[in-house]
Amino acid sequence: NAGVTQTPKFRVLKTGQSMTLLCAQDMNHEYMYWYRQDPGMGLRLIHYSVGEGTTAKGEVPDGYNVSRLKKQNFLLGLESAAPSQTSVYFCASSYSPERVGELFFGEGSRLTVL
Amino acid sequence: GQNIDQPTEMTATEGAIVQINCTYQTSGFNGLFWYQQHAGEAPTFLSYNVLDGLEEKGRFSSFLSRSKGYSYLLLKELQMKDSASYLCAAMDSNYQLIWGAGTKLIIKP
Numbered sequence: 670n671a672g673v674t675q676t677p678k679f680r681v682l683k684t685g686q687s688m689t690l691l692c693a694q695d696m697n698h699e700y701m702y703w704y705r706q707d708p709g710m711g712l713r714l715i716h717y718s719v720g721e722g723t724t725a726k727g728e729v730p731d732g733y734n735v736s737r738l739k740k741q742n743f744l745l746g747l748e749s750a751a752p753s754q755t756s757v758y759f760c761a762s763s764y765s766p767e768r769v770g771e772l773f774f775g776e777g778s779r780l781t782v783l
Numbered sequence: 784g785q786n787i788d789q790p791t792e793m794t795a796t797e798g799a800i801v802q803i804n805c806t807y808q809t810s811g812f813n814g815l816f817w818y819q820q821h822a823g824e825a826p827t828f829l830s831y832n833v834l835d836g837l838e839e840k841g842r843f844s845s846f847l848s849r850s851k852g853y854s855y856l857l858l859k860e861l862q863m864k865d866s867a868s869y870l871c872a873a874m875d876s877n878y879q880l881i882w883g884a885g886t887k888l889i890i891k892p
Contacts, residue, residue, distance in 0.1 A: 711787060711882030712826075712870070727879075759825060770816050770874050774825035 671695055675760050675775035682750045682782045690745040690778050692760030699765040701743040702727075702772065703735060705756040712759065718743055719765065750782045785809045787883035789871050794889045795861055803856045803869050803886045811876020815847050815854045818870040820885065826870055830856070858888075866890045 673694045682688055692701065703715040714727030718737040732754060734746045743762075747754060757779050761772040786808045795801040807815065814833040818826040832838055832847035832854060844857040856869055868885040875881060 709884055711872075711884045712880075713882075714879065769878055770814055770831060770872070770880055771828050772818075772826070772880075774827070776825050 673760055673762055673773050673775040675758075675778050677778060678776065679779050680781070682747075682780065684751060684782060686750050687746070687748050688750065688780075689747075690758055690760070690780075692743045692745070692775055693741055694743075694760075694762040694773070695741065696762060696773065697740070698762035698773070699740075700763045700769055701737065702761045702763075703733070703743065703745045704759045704761065705729065706759060706777075707756050715745065715758075747780075750780075752782045754780065755782045756780060785873075785875060785881045787871055787873060787881055789869075789883040789886045791884070792887045792889065794891060795858075797861055797863060797890055797892050799861050800857065800859050801861060801888065803858070803871075803888065805854045805856070805871035805883060807852050807854070807871070807873040807881070807883075809873045809875040809881055812849060813874040813876065813878055815845075816872045816874070816880065817845050817854075817856045818872065819867050820870060821867045829869075861890050863890050863892070 702717040704712040713729045716735040718724045721740040724735045736744045760775040789805045817829040820826040830845040837846045842859045847854045868887045870885045871883040872880045
């Protein structure tokens with residue numbers, strides 16, 4: 670039972686390049702989330718999805734896009750990377766709706782934008 | 784605005800007890816969550832409080848006072864493996880989690 674799996678774990682990009690982070694969960698969870706974590710700050714929600722085919726903006730959505738074509742996968746895209754997007758990105762999933770605050774996190778993806 | 788406050792860092796001794804406080808201000812309230820995050824790893828769920836009072840789970844307990852907008856996480860019989868950051872998060876009326884910056888707990892032998 671893998672839980673939540675993120676790929677890649679590490680990536681270095683140049684300003685202006687694009688990339689996609691993949692999140693896969695095998696727990697049949699409805700809700701999925703993308704967060705970023707920066708030093709001295711709390712986790713900030715980028716985008717989330719309440720089910721297959723649906724996405725919604727979180728607290729810091731600018732510069733990111735997402736897709737949830739399959740229930741088990743949630744993709745986060747950066748179309749034109751900027752140094753301000755250097756961060757650790759966490760994908761998470763949760764049951765819905767009664768236990769929506771109990772999140773299961775992936776191991777994180779550390780992104781550096783030069 | 785919505786805000787979560789918790790101490791940046793705390794130090795405690797192996798075998799002792801430590802209390803990590805968290806105060807919150809949210810638009811509505813649907814629960815208070817604590818997560819543990821070891822350095823370089825993902826956060827893992829520890830506890831959930833939605834009613835006032837103490838919830839005990841082994842060496843860890845979590846307390847909530849909704850009227851005061853206050854919670855604490857109590858760790859007993861500290862072990863070296865408890866060295867980690869502890870994240871407090873409150874759920875608002877839209878069922879969105881508002882996260883604190885975390886409290887780094889250092890355990891000394």
